[in-house]
Amino acid sequence: MNAYLEGLRGLQPEIVMTITALAALVFDLLLKGRESRRVGYLTLAGLAFTAWFLLGQWGDSAPRTVFGMVAIDQFGNFFKLFTVAALAMVVLFVMHDQREREHGVGEYYFLLLGAAIGVFFMVSTNNLLLMVLGFELLSLASYSLAGFHKGDRKSAEAAMKYVIFGGLATGIMLYGMSLLYGLTGTIDLAKMGVEGGGLVTQLAKSPVPVGIAMVLILAGFAYKVSVAPFHFWTPDVYEGAPTPVTTFLAVASKAAGFGVMLRFLGAIFLRPGVADSVAAYGERIGLLLAILAAITMTLGNFAALRQTSLKRMLAYSSIAHAGYVLIGVACMTEQGFGAALYYLAAYYFMNLGAFGFLLYFEGVNGNDSVESLKGMGFKAPLISCVMVAFLVSLTGLPPTVGFYGKYLLFVEGVNQGLYWLVVVAALNSVVSLFYYLRVAKALFLAKPAEREAAPAPVLTGFVTALGVATVALGIYVLPLVAWAQRSLDVLRG
């Protein structure tokens, strides 16, 4: 009985999230669609509670598993806090979206919270079954969110593409998992690669089936983080989905995908006590990921060059950034994973900020083309100046958080002998400069626009806070680095 209560205590954040989601749904029904903003406040309160419980768990350091499945550790905690912070920002975006008013938005919050609960479970388990269930909860909620504007042709099309390709990815991933289970005889990742585990015997017999299973499973994860060749849904879905949903997909959902990928690879290949043959095999997987990283970032950056829509450009830029993060994963070392975590944290600030800027100007201009931003920098100077900081950070120039993130990734890439990959990534950063600066140029290097920009003080305030954090954390890097390093306790056993 005591062990049961102890287990429930470990699940406090998840329980609070679930209660909040249900409360948001019921509250919206009671309000009958009017004043859905109040549901937003309820959601924010629930998120604050969840964050409080998560911060409480931050202190107790020993990783443990409750109910035989849910792993409570700093690694999961990193991604849970990340998700809560991203979701809070997305909820604020929904509440301040000029174009969201005419739709009933109550279910929005329920679906967002449901997706976040999925993230919570998928990043904090070593069990394939729970991983799949969390993954699917996130996916199903995301499909519905992408199609939230039912009457909008683009939104409906985006949702359909998302669900079709998502279904394909799920099918491929599940088949890979069934093979992995067949080969190792267990669905617990922690038991596979250790001495005497099923993976060791299988690798001694023949590595080919293991390779097939690994590639199929990684394909499912690659889809979630939009790594080539599973990226083709990204631009269409990001463009068609409502902007707050796009923000959620680009930040929280992508980070969760990386979380589950790092957890999967870390639990099988990098945990202490892993057999030598398994560790050696992990390095071959790393090489495969390195090749994918190079393809992904090149493809994303070159496609972004010729975009006229800011939203679509950010979609391609998010593909490119998935490629950068993948450098850290491909290193298959603790430092590499740490660099990937740091980069994801950096990505949170700069990408959320860029999407906040996009949301504001969609409200002002009524469309998302870069052309319509011409000269608007003089009409809304604060948010535009902050946007320049985000763009500099996304390019990876000092003194921003994005620069230090790239620096960590490149250093670890060089340490692991992936020189060619680091060169490709550096060249890619130069390419990305062109399209990021095109936005800055449109804002400030044109005649001041005739139109006025309606002020949105709250949204501007939050975006400015993100901008300050982007620069401040780029100068004072230690807190984020320490957090990322702490979160790798899973690899230390």
Add this chain to the structure above:
Amino acid sequence: MNVPSEHLFFLSAGLFSLGVLGFLVRRNVIVTLMCVELMLNAANLAFLAASRMHSTPEALDVQGPVFSIFVITVAAAEAAVGLALVIALYRLKQSVESDSASEMKG
């Protein structure tokens, strides 16, 4: 009659390949969703075959059957969401061909 577990794996691999092939070839969105279901069921079969392989007469390996029950549930949920979205698209375009969903390009 005793079917070796390997044969079940070959059957599931065949089903999975058919699903992928159908997904790539067919243009009708509903058929595409059916192909996804086929792939999920191939995974189920493989889970059950693997469980059979790892079971002994004394001890049944329950991980596979449990996993496949959950996959069936997930497949149902996915079909529900997928078909709902197809209906939403059909209302706007009067077509369920995937070629009709090509407003966004680039």
